[in-house]
Amino acid sequence: MTAKAEFPDTDNLIRRYQSGESLYKLASEKGVTPKVIARIMREAGVLESRQGLRIDLDIESIIAHYLAGESEKAISDSLGVNRWTIRRRLQAAGIEPRGRSEAELLKWSQMTAEQKRQQVAPAHDAVRGVPVPHARKVKIAKGKERMQGHAVAAERHLAQVLTDRGLTVTLQRAVDKYNIDIAIDSPPVAVEIFGGGWHSSGDHARRFFERTKYFLDCGWNVVIVWVDGRRYPVGVGCADYVAAFVQELGGDISGRGQYRVILGDGQDAPATDSYFNSLAVIERLRGG
DSSP: OOOOOOTTTHHHHHHHHHHHHOOHHHHHHSSSSSHHHHHHHHHHTTOTTSSSSOOOOOHHHHHHHTTTOOHHHHHHHHHHHHHHHHHHHHHHHHOOOOOHHHHHHHHHHHHHHHHHHHHOOOOOOOTTTTOHHHHHHHHHHHHHHHOTTTTHHHHHHHHHHHHHTTEEEEEEEETTEEEEEEEETTTEEEEEEOOOOOSSSHHHHHHHHHHHHHHTTTTOEEEEOOOOOTTEEEEEEEHHHHHHHHHHHHGGGGOOOOEEETTTTTTOOOSSSSTSSHHHHHHHTOOO
16 A cells, blocks of 8 residues: 655645645645645645535646646546536636547647557548548638637637637638638737647648738738647736737738737747747748
């Protein structure tokens, strides 16, 4: 039987927890899981059990972990609470639970390139050389906008925050054969959420230039948002940036076709190729 973790400074841990420090922070400092710290707090009577009326949880940490890709089950297990406790907290914070489609997309985003190749090889072999008519691609894009099954949690969260600020947004807005993650119609601003380094390599990079140049040529202003659930999750700073950008553009038609790249916290992204924010990338998008 594995011995329970004990700490000589338990009283100090309890005081810090009661003063507002999160289970995640204390656990990280001690090199254990949040569930271990939760047990200590529960035994000390400062954390209700699963059957208690309310459990004191750090909702900001929960949101960050969830948007970073952790499942409700994984988060609940780490904190020693029921999965539905986590779901209720997420919903109360305006975070919609991932559906099957989104969970599948998340699973694929975490696969290695070789795993993806093996998974899709049979399908690719079956359709290789068979062109997809443009009209069919347009129909697919419209279907994605209607169903919104491809909208991930970070997109839904940011869209809701922008809506709360009085902006009219559309998730998965169809533009010809493409879909914009979050579209603001007036002025036209396309907000694209990127959550993994794979966006800037191989076929993904090629598609980025193709679709982004199309949006810019059509008069859309494009804001790329790089999201990392731990380092720079989608937050208030991001919404502040987008809202200020919309206000700056106003009804100025001559200002259309602008391009911006930021992090999920609203700060400017590094000026590198990997963030699609270098001079070479911008010149390529401008057709230079």
